[in-house]
Amino acid sequence: MVITMKKQATKDQIDHVVKEAQACGLSAHLARDGERTVIGLIGEKAQLAARDWRSLPGVEDAQPAQHPFKLASRQYHPESTVIRVGDIEIGGGEPVIIAGPCAVESREQILEAAHQVKAAGAHMLRGGAFKPRSSPYSFQGLAEEGLKLLAEARRQTGLKIVSEVMDPINLPMVCEYVDVLQVGARNMQNFHLLKEIGKTNKPVLLKRGMSATIEEWLMSAEYILSAGNPNVILCERGIRTFEPYTRNTLDLNAVPVVKDLSHLPVIVDPSHGIGIAKYVPAMSLAALAAGADGLIIEVHPRPEEAVSDGKQSLNPAMFRELMSQIRPRSRMLYAARG
Amino acid sequence: MVITMKKQATKDQIDHVVKEAQACGLSAHLARDGERTVIGLIGEKAQLAARDWRSLPGVEDAQPAQHPFKLASRQYHPESTVIRVGDIEIGGGEPVIIAGPCAVESREQILEAAHQVKAAGAHMLRGGAFKPRSSPYSFQGLAEEGLKLLAEARRQTGLKIVSEVMDPINLPMVCEYVDVLQVGARNMQNFHLLKEIGKTNKPVLLKRGMSATIEEWLMSAEYILSAGNPNVILCERGIRTFEPYTRNTLDLNAVPVVKDLSHLPVIVDPSHGIGIAKYVPAMSLAALAAGADGLIIEVHPRPEEAVSDGKQSLNPAMFRELMSQIRPRSRMLYAARG
Amino acid sequence: MVITMKKQATKDQIDHVVKEAQACGLSAHLARDGERTVIGLIGEKAQLAARDWRSLPGVEDAQPAQHPFKLASRQYHPESTVIRVGDIEIGGGEPVIIAGPCAVESREQILEAAHQVKAAGAHMLRGGAFKPRSSPYSFQGLAEEGLKLLAEARRQTGLKIVSEVMDPINLPMVCEYVDVLQVGARNMQNFHLLKEIGKTNKPVLLKRGMSATIEEWLMSAEYILSAGNPNVILCERGIRTFEPYTRNTLDLNAVPVVKDLSHLPVIVDPSHGIGIAKYVPAMSLAALAAGADGLIIEVHPRPEEAVSDGKQSLNPAMFRELMSQIRPRSRMLYAARG
Amino acid sequence: MVITMKKQATKDQIDHVVKEAQACGLSAHLARDGERTVIGLIGEKAQLAARDWRSLPGVEDAQPAQHPFKLASRQYHPESTVIRVGDIEIGGGEPVIIAGPCAVESREQILEAAHQVKAAGAHMLRGGAFKPRSSPYSFQGLAEEGLKLLAEARRQTGLKIVSEVMDPINLPMVCEYVDVLQVGARNMQNFHLLKEIGKTNKPVLLKRGMSATIEEWLMSAEYILSAGNPNVILCERGIRTFEPYTRNTLDLNAVPVVKDLSHLPVIVDPSHGIGIAKYVPAMSLAALAAGADGLIIEVHPRPEEAVSDGKQSLNPAMFRELMSQIRPRSRMLYAARG
Structure with missing residues (x-):
């Protein structure tokens, strides 16, 4: 699951998503997409579906993973790594x-x-x-x-x-x-x-x-x-x-x-x-x-x-x-x- | 077999090699390698071996074919085709x-x-x-x-x-x-x-x-x-x-x-x-x-x-x-x- | 589309399906599956969808083709060819x-x-x-x-x-x-x-x-x-x-x-x-x-x-x-x- | 190098070949080929060429290795392994x-x-x-x-x-x-x-x-x-x-x-x-x-x-x-x- 935060999302809102994810047994990984924060969630299907991620404050969008690789994908980490x-x-x-x-x-x-x-x-x-x-x-x-x-x-x-x-x-x-x-x-x-x-x-x-x-x-x-x-x-x-x-x-x-x-x-x-x-x-x-x-x-x-x-x-x-x-x-x- | 003529080989010498080749049942193909003429001979092994090609007048060198393709090879046709x-x-x-x-x-x-x-x-x-x-x-x-x-x-x-x-x-x-x-x-x-x-x-x-x-x-x-x-x-x-x-x-x-x-x-x-x-x-x-x-x-x-x-x-x-x-x-x- | 006729389907019922198919611009191919007749239809998607094949008399089932090959498939021709x-x-x-x-x-x-x-x-x-x-x-x-x-x-x-x-x-x-x-x-x-x-x-x-x-x-x-x-x-x-x-x-x-x-x-x-x-x-x-x-x-x-x-x-x-x-x-x- | 001993080669003759091989820095591996003993030698080319193995008593034949694998080959170990x-x-x-x-x-x-x-x-x-x-x-x-x-x-x-x-x-x-x-x-x-x-x-x-x-x-x-x-x-x-x-x-x-x-x-x-x-x-x-x-x-x-x-x-x-x-x-x- 890849959660894109709103441009104006606060640090508290980001932390909140991460905590909710961890509470569901998911691991959460932060990356940048231009001015936005992207939060990649990794875990079992049931855990990922446990919540309506879009309804959390500061969240703009939540999309299922497109590939079996997550942390290696551009979806989870839009900016090129140097x-x-x-x-x-x-x-x-x-x-x-x-x-x-x-x-x-x-x-x-x-x-x-x-x-x-x-x-x-x-x-x-x-x-x-x-x-x-x-x-x-x-x-x-x-x-x-x-x-x-x-x-x-x-x-x-x-x-x-x-x-x-x-x-x-x-x-x-x-x-x-x-x-x-x-x-x-x-x-x-x-x-x-x-x-x-x-x-x-x-x-x-x-x-x-x-x-x-x-x-x-x-x-x-x-x-x-x-x-x-x-x-x-x-x-x-x-x-x-x-x-x-x-x-x-x-x-x-x-x-x-x-x-x-x-x-x-x-x-x-x-x-x-x-x-x-x-x-x-x-x-x-x-x-x-x-x-x-x-x-x-x-x-x-x-x-x-x-x-x-x-x-x-x-x-x-x-x-x-x-x-x-x-x-x-x-x-x-x-x-x-x- | 690829025959390289000397730089100063005459047209008569080239024609002579071609005629000798044809007499042996070979087909002869002319190409250029810079200032030299190259004559590619195609035929059976026995026909190719029938003559000591190096001894003909105007011939500088004679080399066996390196590849099963002949007319397509650079050996037979050193200059790039346009x-x-x-x-x-x-x-x-x-x-x-x-x-x-x-x-x-x-x-x-x-x-x-x-x-x-x-x-x-x-x-x-x-x-x-x-x-x-x-x-x-x-x-x-x-x-x-x-x-x-x-x-x-x-x-x-x-x-x-x-x-x-x-x-x-x-x-x-x-x-x-x-x-x-x-x-x-x-x-x-x-x-x-x-x-x-x-x-x-x-x-x-x-x-x-x-x-x-x-x-x-x-x-x-x-x-x-x-x-x-x-x-x-x-x-x-x-x-x-x-x-x-x-x-x-x-x-x-x-x-x-x-x-x-x-x-x-x-x-x-x-x-x-x-x-x-x-x-x-x-x-x-x-x-x-x-x-x-x-x-x-x-x-x-x-x-x-x-x-x-x-x-x-x-x-x-x-x-x-x-x-x-x-x-x-x-x-x-x-x-x-x- | 593969149409399986009922065991007791009559020749008239089979002919009727074939004629309906031809009327839709489809080609129809007959084969046997044990005691049943199978009719394979080949044509464009729109033509295949033009009719509710299951409703024709004598028809037991109608299934879309599973493979891009039709006449070569067992679906269209269940019995082994000798x-x-x-x-x-x-x-x-x-x-x-x-x-x-x-x-x-x-x-x-x-x-x-x-x-x-x-x-x-x-x-x-x-x-x-x-x-x-x-x-x-x-x-x-x-x-x-x-x-x-x-x-x-x-x-x-x-x-x-x-x-x-x-x-x-x-x-x-x-x-x-x-x-x-x-x-x-x-x-x-x-x-x-x-x-x-x-x-x-x-x-x-x-x-x-x-x-x-x-x-x-x-x-x-x-x-x-x-x-x-x-x-x-x-x-x-x-x-x-x-x-x-x-x-x-x-x-x-x-x-x-x-x-x-x-x-x-x-x-x-x-x-x-x-x-x-x-x-x-x-x-x-x-x-x-x-x-x-x-x-x-x-x-x-x-x-x-x-x-x-x-x-x-x-x-x-x-x-x-x-x-x-x-x-x-x-x-x-x-x-x-x- | 694979050395085939004569059928009637004695244990002493076999031991002698092995010792000579070791003296050249080679490793020697014994196997059976029906009634004969086969001795596989592994080492550098120079070491293998150091001796005329055919001239040692009891030796019938000596052949260079046919493959880069030695101990795995039938040449070195003719009988099937159980x-x-x-x-x-x-x-x-x-x-x-x-x-x-x-x-x-x-x-x-x-x-x-x-x-x-x-x-x-x-x-x-x-x-x-x-x-x-x-x-x-x-x-x-x-x-x-x-x-x-x-x-x-x-x-x-x-x-x-x-x-x-x-x-x-x-x-x-x-x-x-x-x-x-x-x-x-x-x-x-x-x-x-x-x-x-x-x-x-x-x-x-x-x-x-x-x-x-x-x-x-x-x-x-x-x-x-x-x-x-x-x-x-x-x-x-x-x-x-x-x-x-x-x-x-x-x-x-x-x-x-x-x-x-x-x-x-x-x-x-x-x-x-x-x-x-x-x-x-x-x-x-x-x-x-x-x-x-x-x-x-x-x-x-x-x-x-x-x-x-x-x-x-x-x-x-x-x-x-x-x-x-x-x-x-x-x-x-x-x-x-x-």
């Missing part, structure tokens, strides 16, 4: 660029990559310390050692750090080192992990599962939001289809759809989305034109030596060239969106 | 915009639509006279009457006409009225139709099948090219995936891939690709940013009254607004590509 | 086995194959004279020469002939030679072809398109039925998914679903459905257990020499072994269904 | 039937279900105590209370218990109560969970992920096997495709493929695989005919009251009827396989 990581704003109008290697491989590699992407204009550094690999015999990441190297790269460059957390046990440790948690596609429905992340306040980049529908993806965001963490950034990274030429099919349709259904910011990962380095720049520009709030791009100092995902990693020169195309464009694109 | 329809160039650097209703419904409707899209800056008019419908009980199009109305719209507006041909029997009639033939997704592997179109010289917009791989799509282009018609325009219109929210999944990955593998121009159909009118503008801009040579967009004077595809049709105001965003952007995007 | 090809009954309780090579390659090959599958117990011979190939450079079939060889194989073995027709132009010629027309997966929505086949009375094996939904498949059957040909046999042959190990994903779910939604018989093609010969027997048995009315299996005298589809063709010994497993099983399976 | 749960053998020739409700809802419900499926002939009881739900607002299971009720059902009926474990933290608790751990489709690539399960000795039913390839599924089995737990049972439960009529597309192709590539037993879940109760019996029979070692079927005392998955749950009468069809059939099917 997530702040230091002085970087994700969803604030300027595209945010996250770049770096698939995995932290060595001190030299990650520091070199960090300085290169910083110089080219990236805002954050990506790099996996825990790697979800299909084979138990493949490199699984440097674990805490990798996180320490990322922290060192931050000290040297000022870049904020994005890195994946794969299970609740390592969550406190990962939180200590990184600025943004990443939940990988394979863990999009690892509900225990989502709930634990929901108890922190860390920004989290939630990748779409390989065959997750848009609704399921937003329901996974809902797990984090409903556990108390409002800082969810969605990340489209390609879905699995029949097409064998590309690694995945980047579903840019999802960008305008999710920006319409939800208030959460959306980042696109063209590297996994197409899987071939030479095509990543075109898909980066397409993602921004579709309305993405930023990009996460794999860049490796020497892609041909990368332990993983070398085929889809840009080298530093390609990344610099791409950044030089993004900058003027983003200014115009974002101007147009107003 | 297809001319009157004074419109498809693939020439400036995005070409084709717009109009799903189906020709009446004289009034198609003329109104034609004037509206013309005023907004479209280059060509689309409109189906023969409609492939999943149900035998649905409107199947006005047939020749529809083609005549399209021709009248051309006379009134100067817009070139794109319309679908569904079977070889009606091909001569459709050719009489339209400037560009359209082959629909369901007919992408209607090989008899492709061969017959290959015998004409009409430009043809070849839509990708709903679950066709990129390779299969280029092989369908190969059917038309190898039958003698070089004027093939590829059209990405969304593929079928598990995602239920959108009508199809627009595969923009296909744009940079096909532009790399093939010399043929690529047009994107965001209307079918996402299937919901309010999201079409975002996907139009994304398609151009990905490198598309143009767009084909459904526009109806009154989408809510459309006999088919109303849900995905822009109204004239939305189309005007989109065109005002495309114009400056395309200038910059195309400048950048230079 | 299609007779000579003395073979498809849908009659005993599984029908169609076997033979992908393509007719030579007189020797098709006659050898025919004798082999006949000896093993097959009921019909398959073999393509017109082959839909993704490449214009691949073998396209022997055309009429192939059809003549199939006819000769029929004379020698008594086996009925199933062969593909790819376009309306060749339809009269193919009809002259074959007992069952095959419409391939790529042509499932070649509506012009479907309409033309609908004007004949030939049994037709309608393959499901590579990414066709069950509903679309039944709508294609509806094209043939509504044009006047009641002899449609559905053929599940695998759908396109992300799984690369098998050629297609045989969708056996479709068998019980279609047998429930429709009265038409269903044949399964495990050869295309899995694409690897050694796994075809397991999928053949699974298809029959799921409720299929028969199988169409690729068998080649020497699969390793086959011009096409050798990888998925059984050799004669494998086919004999499979037939020896099918025979007792089918007796039991069909007894159980009784 | 997993014992009490006196039940999974993979032993007789199909094993696991039945019960989606979730443990109450003491009354689970005990009633247990007695019903026991009476009909089931071998094990399924029931979720921890439920992975797309919505955080849906019933998440009774947790330990549910496990206790399952244990009580075992005491009353003698049925072995299968229940899902969703994260490593609850693993010790779940192990205490259940006989077979279940890993759900959403957790197939929760690698941390797989590794922890690999450290136990509990049999584990590993469901295929919704869009997991067969190779990825076997790689997930490899995670468990390589961590030390040999008791992996694979479970096909349907993949995600474009078809909207059924919940998933049951991929029975996977049954013969996996039985060929791997020595592990395969169970099929037709309830999730098709998602509609009335079609579950047909798909159960099809799964056994395809070669499955057993079935896991949702049965609820009153499906219409089920908290989850009621639409796909058989009622007790439907389950009894299905069991009466499976019994004679399985005898014959398994006899045939001999």
Whole structure:
């Protein structure tokens, strides 16, 4: 149920609605829609129907929820969410660029990559310390050692750090080192992990599962939001289809759809989305034109030596060239969106 | 087999290679790669191996074919193909915009639509006279009457006409009225139709099948090219995936891939690709940013009254607004590509 | 609209309903549901609502159509359809086995194959004279020469002939030679072809398109039925998914679903459905257990020499072994269904 | 690398190969192929190439690995694995039937279900105590209370218990109560969970992920096997495709493929695989005919009251009827396989 208060509704009237809701066993969530307050109510059907919400003082309208996701929906939270990581704003109008290697491989590699992407204009550094690999015999990441190297790269460059957390046990440790948690596609429905992340306040980049529908993806965001963490950034990274030429099919349709259904910011990962380095720049520009709030791009100092995902990693020169195309464009694109 | 001649190769040397190829039972196709001539040979393995092509005078190099498609590949035809329809160039650097209703419904409707899209800056008019419908009980199009109305719209507006041909029997009639033939997704592997179109010289917009791989799509282009018609325009219109929210999944990955593998121009159909009118503008801009040579967009004077595809049709105001965003952007995007 | 007549309804009462329907501009189709007559009405909503059908004498009930397909649905035609090809009954309780090579390659090959599958117990011979190939450079079939060889194989073995027709132009010629027309997966929505086949009375094996939904498949059957040909046999042959190990994903779910939604018989093609010969027997048995009315299996005298589809063709010994497993099983399976 | 010892190889010769392998840093795994011993070696390419394994005494042959999965492959372990749960053998020739409700809802419900499926002939009881739900607002299971009720059902009926474990933290608790751990489709690539399960000795039913390839599924089995737990049972439960009529597309192709590539037993879940109760019996029979070692079927005392998955749950009468069809059939099917 979504209750829209009148423009001139008083704080007392708002508090009154919230108390009535709680008395019915509902949870109440406040958000803004321009000058109005919106109160989202979550609970069982019977509880929601227990009252004639429209008759409460200060209430303008009350509408049933349109979607199974509530806190993630624009109906419950009409204004776009801007997530702040230091002085970087994700969803604030300027595209945010996250770049770096698939995995932290060595001190030299990650520091070199960090300085290169910083110089080219990236805002954050990506790099996996825990790697979800299909084979138990493949490199699984440097674990805490990798996180320490990322922290060192931050000290040297000022870049904020994005890195994946794969299970609740390592969550406190990962939180200590990184600025943004990443939940990988394979863990999009690892509900225990989502709930634990929901108890922190860390920004989290939630990748779409390989065959997750848009609704399921937003329901996974809902797990984090409903556990108390409002800082969810969605990340489209390609879905699995029949097409064998590309690694995945980047579903840019999802960008305008999710920006319409939800208030959460959306980042696109063209590297996994197409899987071939030479095509990543075109898909980066397409993602921004579709309305993405930023990009996460794999860049490796020497892609041909990368332990993983070398085929889809840009080298530093390609990344610099791409950044030089993004900058003027983003200014115009974002101007147009107003 | 692809033979690259030396820059200074003479016409006689080129003719000599062609004659030798024909003597081996091969077909030979000439194309340009900057200042060099490229000769593509097509035939059986044994025939191709019958000669040491590198030893012929004027030959610089000879390489086996990298793909099952030959005439459609950049290897056989390194320079991008520009297809001319009157004074419109498809693939020439400036995005070409084709717009109009799903189906020709009446004289009034198609003329109104034609004037509206013309005023907004479209280059060509689309409109189906023969409609492939999943149900035998649905409107199947006005047939020749529809083609005549399209021709009248051309006379009134100067817009070139794109319309679908569904079977070889009606091909001569459709050719009489339209400037560009359209082959629909369901007919992408209607090989008899492709061969017959290959015998004409009409430009043809070849839509990708709903679950066709990129390779299969280029092989369908190969059917038309190898039958003698070089004027093939590829059209990405969304593929079928598990995602239920959108009508199809627009595969923009296909744009940079096909532009790399093939010399043929690529047009994107965001209307079918996402299937919901309010999201079409975002996907139009994304398609151009990905490198598309143009767009084909459904526009109806009154989408809510459309006999088919109303849900995905822009109204004239939305189309005007989109065109005002495309114009400056395309200038910059195309400048950048230079 | 489906009208169920009372058990004791007279012929006059039935004729009266039909005449009333025609007077409203509806087409009326008669079928049996045990001892009752069922009258299916097809037309526009307004026409259907023009009358209170329940008030006509002899009418027991009138229900709106549940599906967009009408003549193909069990609602319109409650009794299972049995299609007779000579003395073979498809849908009659005993599984029908169609076997033979992908393509007719030579007189020797098709006659050898025919004798082999006949000896093993097959009921019909398959073999393509017109082959839909993704490449214009691949073998396209022997055309009429192939059809003549199939006819000769029929004379020698008594086996009925199933062969593909790819376009309306060749339809009269193919009809002259074959007992069952095959419409391939790529042509499932070649509506012009479907309409033309609908004007004949030939049994037709309608393959499901590579990414066709069950509903679309039944709508294609509806094209043939509504044009006047009641002899449609559905053929599940695998759908396109992300799984690369098998050629297609045989969708056996479709068998019980279609047998429930429709009265038409269903044949399964495990050869295309899995694409690897050694796994075809397991999928053949699974298809029959799921409720299929028969199988169409690729068998080649020497699969390793086959011009096409050798990888998925059984050799004669494998086919004999499979037939020896099918025979007792089918007796039991069909007894159980009784 | 797979080393096949001679039939007459001595224990000393086998030990010698193992020691040499360990000296090269490889792990060595012994299995039987009829009368021969097979030694599977796992390690880096350089380590595997360090020795000429064929020259060691008692060695007949040494072959490189054919697949990225090793311990899960038939090459490394030629004999089919039979997993014992009490006196039940999974993979032993007789199909094993696991039945019960989606979730443990109450003491009354689970005990009633247990007695019903026991009476009909089931071998094990399924029931979720921890439920992975797309919505955080849906019933998440009774947790330990549910496990206790399952244990009580075992005491009353003698049925072995299968229940899902969703994260490593609850693993010790779940192990205490259940006989077979279940890993759900959403957790197939929760690698941390797989590794922890690999450290136990509990049999584990590993469901295929919704869009997991067969190779990825076997790689997930490899995670468990390589961590030390040999008791992996694979479970096909349907993949995600474009078809909207059924919940998933049951991929029975996977049954013969996996039985060929791997020595592990395969169970099929037709309830999730098709998602509609009335079609579950047909798909159960099809799964056994395809070669499955057993079935896991949702049965609820009153499906219409089920908290989850009621639409796909058989009622007790439907389950009894299905069991009466499976019994004679399985005898014959398994006899045939001999």
